[in-house]
Amino acid sequence: MTNLLEVRNLSKQFKSSGGPFRKPRAMYAVNDVSFDLPKGRVIGVVGESGCGKSTLARLILRLIEPSTGSLRFDGDDLRAKSPAAMRRLRADMQMVFQDPYSAIDPRYTITRALIEPFVVQGRYTNGTADQEVSELLTMVGLSPGLASSFPHQISGGQKQRVGIARALALRPRLLVLDEPTASLDVSVQAQIISLLEKLHDDLGLTYLFISHDLSLVRYFCDEILVMYLGRVVEALPETDATVRHPYTATLMDSTFAPDPRQRRIIAPLEGEVPSPFDQPPGCAFADRCPRATAICRSETPVLSTAFGHAVACHNPL
Amino acid sequence: MLEVRDLEVAFGQIAPLCGVSFALEKGETLGIVGESGSGKSLTAMSVMGLLPLSGGRITAGSIIFDGQELTKLPEAAYRKLRGGRLGLITQNPMTSLDPLQKIGPQVDAVARLHLGITGQQARARTIEILGTLRIPEPALICDRYPHQMSGGMKQRIVIAGALAADPDLLVADEPTTALDVTVQAQIIRLLDDLVKERALSLVLITHDMSVVAQTCDRVVVMYAGRAIEQGPVEAIFAEPQHPYTQALIGCIPKGLSEDEHLVGIPGTVPTVMNYPKGCPFHPRCIRAEDICTKTSPSLLPRVDGAVACHFPGAAP
Numbered sequence: 040m041t042n043l044l045e046v047r048n049l050s051k052q053f054k055s056s057g058g059p060f061r062k063p064r065a066m067y068a069v070n071d072v073s074f075d076l077p078k079g080r081v082i083g084v085v086g087e088s089g090c091g092k093s094t095l096a097r098l099i100l101r102l103i104e105p106s107t108g109s110l111r112f113d114g115d116d117l118r119a120k121s122p123a124a125m126r127r128l129r130a131d132m133q134m135v136f137q138d139p140y141s142a143i144d145p146r147y148t149i150t151r152a153l154i155e156p157f158v159v160q161g162r163y164t165n166g167t168a169d170q171e172v173s174e175l176l177t178m179v180g181l182s183p184g185l186a187s188s189f190p191h192q193i194s195g196g197q198k199q200r201v202g203i204a205r206a207l208a209l210r211p212r213l214l215v216l217d218e219p220t221a222s223l224d225v226s227v228q229a230q231i232i233s234l235l236e237k238l239h240d241d242l243g244l245t246y247l248f249i250s251h252d253l254s255l256v257r258y259f260c261d262e263i264l265v266m267y268l269g270r271v272v273e274a275l276p277e278t279d280a281t282v283r284h285p286y287t288a289t290l291m292d293s294t295f296a297p298d299p300r301q302r303r304i305i306a307p308l309e310g311e312v313p314s315p316f317d318q319p320p321g322c323a324f325a326d327r328c329p330r331a332t333a334i335c336r337s338e339t340p341v342l343s344t345a346f347g348h349a350v351a352c353h354n355p356l
Numbered sequence: 357m358l359e360v361r362d363l364e365v366a367f368g369q370i371a372p373l374c375g376v377s378f379a380l381e382k383g384e385t386l387g388i389v390g391e392s393g394s395g396k397s398l399t400a401m402s403v404m405g406l407l408p409l410s411g412g413r414i415t416a417g418s419i420i421f422d423g424q425e426l427t428k429l430p431e432a433a434y435r436k437l438r439g440g441r442l443g444l445i446t447q448n449p450m451t452s453l454d455p456l457q458k459i460g461p462q463v464d465a466v467a468r469l470h471l472g473i474t475g476q477q478a479r480a481r482t483i484e485i486l487g488t489l490r491i492p493e494p495a496l497i498c499d500r501y502p503h504q505m506s507g508g509m510k511q512r513i514v515i516a517g518a519l520a521a522d523p524d525l526l527v528a529d530e531p532t533t534a535l536d537v538t539v540q541a542q543i544i545r546l547l548d549d550l551v552k553e554r555a556l557s558l559v560l561i562t563h564d565m566s567v568v569a570q571t572c573d574r575v576v577v578m579y580a581g582r583a584i585e586q587g588p589v590e591a592i593f594a595e596p597q598h599p600y601t602q603a604l605i606g607c608i609p610k611g612l613s614e615d616e617h618l619v620g621i622p623g624t625v626p627t628v629m630n631y632p633k634g635c636p637f638h639p640r641c642i643r644a645e646d647i648c649t650k651t652s653p654s655l656l657p658r659v660d661g662a663v664a665c666h667f668p669g670a671a672p
Contacts, residue, residue, distance in 0.1 A: 087536040194624040224391040225563065229607035229620030251537065254566075258609030258618065293541035295566035297608045299589045302570055309490075311506045311539070 042111075043213055043245045044076035044099065049108035051091075051098055055316075066315040068094040070269035072108075073342075076213070081239065081246040083260030085253050085290070089312060091269040092249045093137075096217045099247065100134055101125055112213070130160050133206035137218040139198035143190045149176070149201055150186045156208040175204040180234055196227035200234065207238070215247045220255070232259060253294045265290065268315055268323040271342065274349040283346055283355040286324050322353065330354045357382045357557045358403070358525055363417035365398055365407060371415070372628040373398050373581045377655060377662075380574070382524075385551055385558040387572035387589070389565060389604075391625045395581040396561045397447075400529045403559070404444050405434040421525065440470040443518035447530040449510035453502040460498025463517050470521035478520075485516045489546060508539035515546070526550075527559045532567065544571055565608055569593055577601045580626050580636035582652075587661020597658060597668040600637045635666065643667045 049072045057063035069091040076082050084092045097103045099110065101117060110117040112132060120128060133156075136142040143152050153172045157163040173183035179200040190198055199219060206214055216235070220228035232255070238244060250256050256263055256278075263275040265287045273284035282288050310327040313319060319326065325335040334353050342349040358380040365373035373395045380386045388396050401407050403419055405426060419426040421442070429437070438444070446452040454462055463485070464478040473481070479498065486494030489512045502510055511531060518526060528547065532540035548571055551558050560572060568575055569589065576586040577598065585598040596602045603621045610616060623640040626632060632639050638648040647666050655664040 087538065196624055224625055225565070225607045226391060226604065226621035227624065229618040230622070231620070232618050233620060253537070254609050258616070289538060293537045295541075295544075295564075295570040297566040297569050297593070297605065297610060299569045299593050309542075311508060312536075 041078055042075045043078045043113055044247070045109075045111040046075075046099065047073050047109045047111075049073070049095070049098060049110065050106050051094055051103065052106045064316050066318075067091075067269045068315070069098060069105075072266075072269075072271050074264060074271065074274065076245060076247060078212075078245055079243060080262065081248055081260045083256035083263045084247065084249045084266060085251065085256045085263060086266035087251060087312060089268075089315070090266040092251075092266055093217055095266070096134065096215045096247065096249050099215060100129065100132055102134075127160070130156075130209040131211050132213040132215065133209065133211040134215045134217060135199075135202050135206045135219045137221050139195060139202045139222070140190075142202050143198060143205075145190050148187050148189055149193075152190075152201060153186075153205055153208055156205060160209060162209075171208070175208055176201075178207065178238070179204045180230075194227075195223055196230060199223060199227075199231055203231075203234065203238070207242070210242075211244075213245045213247070215249070217249045218251065219248075221251070228255075235259070253290050268312060268318065270323065270351065271349075272324070272351045274342070276348050280348060283348070283350040284352050285328050285330050285354075285356060288356060289327075322351075330356075357384075357422060358559070359418075359420040360399070360403065361418050361420075363399070363402060363419065364415045365395075365402055365412050366415045367410075367412045370628055371581070372412075373402070375655070376417075376576075376578070376581075376583045378574075378576045378583060378586055380525075380557050380559060382557055383551065383555045384574065385548075385560055385572045387568035387575045388559065388561045388578060389563065389568050389575060390578035391563060391604075393580075393625050393627055394578040396563075396578055397529055398581075399578070400444070400527050400559065400561050403527055404438060404442060405429065405431075406438075436470070439466055439518075439523075440521045441524045443521075443523035443526045445511075445514055445518050445526065445528040445531045448534050449507060449514045450534065452514050453510060455502055457501075458498065459500050459502065459505075459513055463498075463513065463520050466517050466520035482516065482520065485519055486512075489516055489519075491516075506539075507535055508542060511535060511539075511543055512546070515543075515550075519550070522554075523556070525557045525559070527561070529561045530563070531560070533563070540567075547571070565605060577604070580631050581628070582636060582664065583655060583662075584637070584665070585661070585663045586655075587658075587663075591659070591661060595670060597663040597670070598637075598665045599641050599643050599667075599671075602671045603640075635664075 049069060050067055051069040052065055052067050054065045072095060086092050098105050150172050153175055154163060154168050172186050176183045181197060181200050220231050248260055263278060264271050265273045267286050273287045282291060321336040321338055322340050325331040332354060340351045340353050342351045346355050361377050363373060363376040376399055388399060390396050402414060407413060414427050460482060463482040467473060467478040467481050483494045486497060491497055491512055532543050550556055562568060572589050575589050575592045576583050579600050585601045596605060607620055609618060621640050634650050635648040635653055638644040653664045653666045655662045
């Protein structure tokens with residue numbers, strides 16, 4: 040299987056400028072992330088708020104510029120592309136955003152929102168637009184009759200379908216899905232997920248699926264990257280692979296089973312995610328980790344495959 | 357402890373709640389579950405007597421708390437009850453604390469008002485409660501401002517405020533929705549312990565069936581302003597009778613089995629402006645027949661619970 044996307048040592052540093060009472064500070068939102076996304080696979084990125092998963096999505100499409108590291112899309116070095124070349128390339132890689140309410144211009148009709156990508160790419164031809172729009176709407180399970188509606192006239196689930204239709208307009212190969220169901224009701228979330236499954240099979244798409252919901256990621260994805268404070272701490276090659284990193288284990292334990300017969304006493308993780316501005320030396324998870332030893336507080340663990348799959352931990356399970 | 361019967365609420369001509377009934381005993385946790393716009397939060401606001409704030413009023417039904425009818429209670433009496441014997445935990449801890457006041461005084465005020473104790477006694481109580489909520493260094497935390505704390509900590513402070521006057525009934529409206537999963541697990545565990553240690557009654561309002569499965573004794577499922585099914589948690593999950601409850605459970609990914617396939621429920625949750633006639637769920641229901649479009653099914657008792665459906669029964 041060839042890799043559609045190769046990410047190597049990708050980092051993004053954000054700096055806050057100082058003020059009269061504050062020193063300038065710097066933090067890594069994404070720190071040394073590497074992974075391969077083979078054609079047709081679905082990789083899930085999971086982590087809590089502030090772990091850098093959305094920043095990672097934006098870095099991959101170069102919506103924000105990486106600080107260091109390399110990005111290859113279908114063999115092409117993305118970071119060497121000029122802005123114009125990058126814009127052309129984005130026809131092949133599209134993003135679905137978390138909040139469908141703010142991702143679509145409220146003054147645009149659905150038709151206008153859906154032909155926008157063609158206009159941006161200079162592929163807009165007057166005659167075929169209507170045909171194109173109704174095809175796209177049908178593809179995402181909406182009635183072509185909605186084409187002349189405005190976003191405020193349709194529901195949140197329908198808006199997210201329009202968001203997906205817009206991302207599919209240019210027939211991309213890679214879709215980056217940034218929490219596409221986080222703002223939807225569960226019954227609608229399940230509709231959208233099953234639509235995404237169908238599109239994946241029909242169009243042979245490759246997905247990078249970003250979510251905070253581990254049970255959804257385990258259901259939907261082939262592989263899982265677990266992030267904590269900007270770093271990938273574990274890369275599960277299968278959704279049922281044995282968990283090695285204590286943080287992944289805690290995430291799994293914190294996820295409730297929807298079954299009262301499987302009620303269990305969970306030992307919740309104490310403490311909170313440290314501020315990325317003053318990270319302690321060593322492993323970022325050490326202060327909350329039940330398995331932490333002296334080395335965890337002095338040396339940052341690197342991803343190693345010595346235990347089967349990639350885990351960044353000094354004392355893996 | 358709490359009994360709500362045929363509760364109806366109206367805002368002018370619009371009636372977002374029409375027929376909500378449930379009962380809760382001492383030491384029990386009752387889950388109210390439903391999607392957005394189903395009337396869960398309105399039910400909580402009705403119990404807390406906070407409807408007039410948003411211009412709503414109770415048009416029918418009764419709310420009986422420990423033998424006392426609440427729907428006709430004058431505001432002055434309600435004030436004594438609210439924050440005293442009735443505690444409320446709101447959804448967003450970022451907005452339910454006063455950003456300009458330190459943590460200590462905010463929690464002290466509740467005990468001073470309701471228990472009539474001095475400031476010093478109240479502070480000692482506050483520190484003790486913060487300690488039982490596993491907040492590190494409670495005495496120091498009292499001198500902090502809300503913005504200096506994380507979301508999970510703030511939610512603990514809100515819980516401390518709700519507990520300060522020793523309530524008998526706690527209403528928690530989506531207490532963990534704004535929090536990360538590991539923090540959610542901490543808070544849910546904490547609430548569960550509190551119910552057991554203090555023999556509290558807890559009304560837990562949530563959209564998350566998994567949270568209900570893990571914490572509640574009884575469940576009320578709401579849809580479009582109605583309680584459509586209720587019963588003990590095991591029965592609701594093992595043998596749901598209402599097609600909506602069945603579909604809702606089917607919307608949650610359970611595990612890793614390859615055969616599992618999420619389908620969702622076709623259509624969308626109706627808004628209060630366009631509640632369908634008859635059974636509110638009929639446009640999305642696979643079992644709907646003619647009668648469902650015309651008459652609204654009433655809540656009929658079944659084994660240790662109740663269901664409002666013309667064609668109840670196990671999933672096909």
